Amino acid sequence: MNETGPPPPADTPPPGRPPVDPTGAMSPPSPPSPPFNVYPQMPAPPSAGQRVGRILGWSLTGFLLTCLIGSIVLNIYLALFVGSLTGGPHETAYESGAGPGRIVILPIVGFIDGRSHSFVRKSLAMLRQNRPTAVILRVDSGGGLVSPSDRILGEITRFKQDTGIPVVGSFGGLAASGGYYVAAQCDWIVAETTCTTGSLGVMASAFTVERLLDKIGVTPEVAIATGSPHKDVANNVFRSWTEADRSKLRAQLDHAHDRFVDAVFEGRKAHLETRERAVELANGDIYTSMQAVELKLVDQVGYLHDAIDKATALAGLSESERPAVNVIEPAARIGLMNMLGRRSSGPAPLTGEQLRRILVELNAPRLEYR
Missing domain, CATH: 3.90.226.10 (2-enoyl-CoA Hydratase; Chain A, domain 1)
Incomplete structure (x- = not known):
């Protein structure tokens, strides 16, 4: 006499069939997978206002960064300069x-x-x-x-x-x-x-320049106060x-x-x-x-x-x-100029004074x- 196992429960569906809803309805099948998109959608290009805003933002950031670096360099220079003086x-x-x-x-x-x-x-x-x-x-x-x-x-x-x-x-x-x-x-x-x-x-x-002035045709005049007749002694560049x-x-x-x-x-x-x-x-x-x-x-x-x-x-x-x-x-x-490694282009012309x-x-x- 062949012995078999206990019979399956009454609510178990036969093999190959989807599970049965307890209310008696069949479970719906799984939704199909979406098709694979070979060409992804590109973002929309920025508007004109957005482009202007970005340019202004970059410009402002660069300006502030330049000011910061310049301020640091200037403060270092001033500290060194004041230190050199004092x-x-x-x-x-x-x-x-x-x-x-x-x-x-x-x-x-x-x-x-x-x-x-x-x-x-x-x-x-x-x-x-x-x-x-x-x-x-x-x-x-x-x-x-x-x-x-x-x-x-x-x-x-x-x-x-x-x-x-x-x-x-x-x-x-x-x-x-x-x-x-x-x-x-x-x-x-x-x-x-x-x-x-x-x-x-x-x-x-x-030095005296009397002979030089004679060559270029210049005649200087030097006036001396009456009370100081020796003021001109060893103190007149225009005569020998x-x-x-x-x-x-x-x-x-x-x-x-x-x-x-x-x-x-x-x-x-x-x-x-x-x-x-x-x-x-x-x-x-x-x-x-x-x-x-x-x-x-x-x-x-x-x-x-x-x-x-x-x-x-x-x-x-x-x-x-x-x-x-x-x-x-x-x-x-x-x-x-020394800090920047630059030199003057040349001496300034002499003034009359x-x-x-x-x-x-x-x-x-x-x-x-x-």
Whole structure:
């Protein structure tokens, strides 16, 4: 007898037929799939108003971005420019050291004028606030104007008196006339082997344009007040000089020369026995470094590192305690054209007023320690 399984439920549809709705209805067939679209529908092109809006939006975005970048660049430039005007001289590292404190190199390079004095004055004021162990006056100059040279000497003399900090002179390839004058009060002077020094004296130069005016047919007229008949002496560019003009200027030169002799004697008093000896040396002659040592105008032939060694010793430190060495740099001058890498197309033409100033400047005798 064959055994079979239980019969299927009464509501189960036969095989191959869709399910039967409990209410007796047949379930509807599934909806057919939509046909595949080979070419998708493209979006509608923007209207004219939409295109104008997009262009305006892009233009506004570009303008704002340009303003932002320009503002950033301008603020950076203004910060650097203001910093260059107010920052003043600053120290940069020259060499490292193991000992306490620091030695500072104060350079005097090139023609000595009012800017040189301003740099030295600001540098020494900075060093008064943050005092070093010693100062090295690094000179590479053939001199310059009398008054700025004398002001620099005065600044260094007062700095030594007020602080007690030793100052060592270090001469490069040239330390003549005013270049020697500014270092006369140094506690010790070291000159490089090839240094040219000396030229202790004063000179002046002036120009007259009388012969030039004769060639071009110009006759100037210079009026002088009745009460100042000597106003024209050594003070008229439109005529050639007379002996009275030269004598007047020579008196000023002699006064400046006496001041030079006094400065040398006061600074080298321990080496020059009498002021007359300083007078003999201040004859305008130049000397090699070896000659200057023999004449006792210089203490040692050597280089900057020798001056650093001497400054270390004068500060009471041993060689193993040699401190770090910094050099004073002037404040950087920043211009907009320099930042943009552009140069001026050329100098502007002279105006009449500028030409008159040039003539007056050429006429005024310049007393120089050079």
